[in-house]
Amino acid sequence: MRLAESILAGNRRALARLLTWIENEDPRGFAELDALFPHTGKAFLIGVTGAPGTGKSSLVNSIALHYRQHHQRKVAIVAVDPSSPFTGGAVLGDRVRMRDLSGDPGVFIRSMASRGSLGGLAQATARVVQAFDAAGYEVILIETVGAGQAEVDIAKLAHTTLVVEAPGLGDDVQAIKAGILEIADILVVNKADRPGVENTERALRGMLELAHPVRRVFRHHGKSMVVDAPMTSDIETWIPPIQRTVATQGTGVPELVEAIEKHAQHLRENGDWDKRNRVRLQAELEDLLRETLIRQLRQRVPPETFERILDDLVARRLSPRAAAEAILSSTRATT
């Protein structure tokens, strides 16, 4: 029996093996993924991102636990650490603490660390999510450590994106929030039992009001109606609610999951669910094309030609654009 069939039959060890192949870019993984692909497209993908120190891992664990206990859904967690080229050990450390999830056969947790290029990590994450989707995991939580563009790119995989904040995290946290607000479907103030929670929520609310016109232009192509109460939501426009949680105690988690489910329903009702699926697959297709084209070019250009042109670039005899042109025209001359 091939691996894909074992995975479809619910074999966890087969799934674990495929995940390792994906991470290592082992060519055996591609054929299995091709066989699994027709079985994907059913899972609800939830992205969770935010700055360090916000308690994202605990929050992800408590959301997973809630989906297990109250919705009986199979849950996968993909913990991605773009800043760690080593092991993802820190993320794993957090995982070990989560006793309530370990041993539950309806939960699968996988940590991923960056190896080489960031583009590679986003692609590998997309493939891991597809493997979980095909294997019947109904809710897939994609957690990223950090709050830079890398995390934004990975969050784009999701149907619903949570941006997590916490009180009292230093003086230029503001800068992060401004940029990341655009991708937030739901804002979470975690560690809400800490001093300063009112300030954090007020700051988020203020930025939300500022950011909202921008957000609407991005998502709704320029409709510019005025919104009086930025905390309400309707079918036309989704305005990110702010949810308070204390993840380590489970406080606020039921309400947060309710907001998540509401957002999923909103996406389905206005057609954005399908639109986001399409955008995600288009991005994956374009990444694959880019990768294939550069690989084909490498096969056609002899290394000594490449090095000679690079020498000219380093010596400033060619500009970067002229060097690229020289490499491309060298392949046209030989065919």
Added chain:
Amino acid sequence: MRLAESILAGNRRALARLLTWIENEDPRGFAELDALFPHTGKAFLIGVTGAPGTGKSSLVNSIALHYRQHHQRKVAIVAVDPSSPFTGGAVLGDRVRMRDLSGDPGVFIRSMASRGSLGGLAQATARVVQAFDAAGYEVILIETVGAGQAEVDIAKLAHTTLVVEAPGLGDDVQAIKAGILEIADILVVNKADRPGVENTERALRGMLELAHPVRRVFRHHGKSMVVDAPMTSDIETWIPPIQRTVATQGTGVPELVEAIEKHAQHLRENGDWDKRNRVRLQAELEDLLRETLIRQLRQRVPPETFERILDDLVARRLSPRAAAEAILSSTRATT
């Protein structure tokens, strides 16, 4: 007189216009950059990165001030904010506070925010750095907000990379440090007048000892000698020193700049200076090739063909790999 000539003659307004063209990907910028390229390769590029709240901006300002006052070098600052697709306003806000630099004609400060893809931002940053280099700025400080892979990629532009840390920044800062340590040439504990500075420095020192074998494998292709005193440095291997600063008061900045200059000298002596230049230009060349290839493909594939294949992908009739193959073979059929 064309813009490039004005820039070479020291005209700040001409330089500012080119920087705007670069940021907007205005095609007029490319020809000017081509004309400037032979004049690049002289500047010392210093990358500064680290988590939010470490006081990077103040540190960059104080390094710039030191280079102005004690080394009489022309200094440019490129402040990159990958997490902000909006305005980079927060970074600009920090800049305004720096009275000591404003009005000095030997200083040029530019903030850049992400527009669209991250790859685009790294490319634009590389071009802005080239413009400053050609314009005669001898020290170029490249500051990134955040500490994810995006920042790592941008830091790779530099000859010397500073990773900034500060005491008491929340509980999963550890995770960030582990990943980012690999790119650090110098570690800075800023806000060193705060409580907890000993702990921060001890943690860094511990991670440095752990990380060091890995670091050597990466940079020196697998030599695996044992280092007894990880704080010493010699010609063979550079072991990142840890420098304490209080940037807002200038404390520790002269010693930090001394360590920076020592690293530059180390790079020149062991040939890594040229090696880093070459790696940087090769990365730029490969990005350009990737971009050109995908643009050429877009021109050759009719939009309706692309959409039809994407439909098949979304409907799971084709896997991503099969869809990419279908698009590539459609162009082969038509030529």
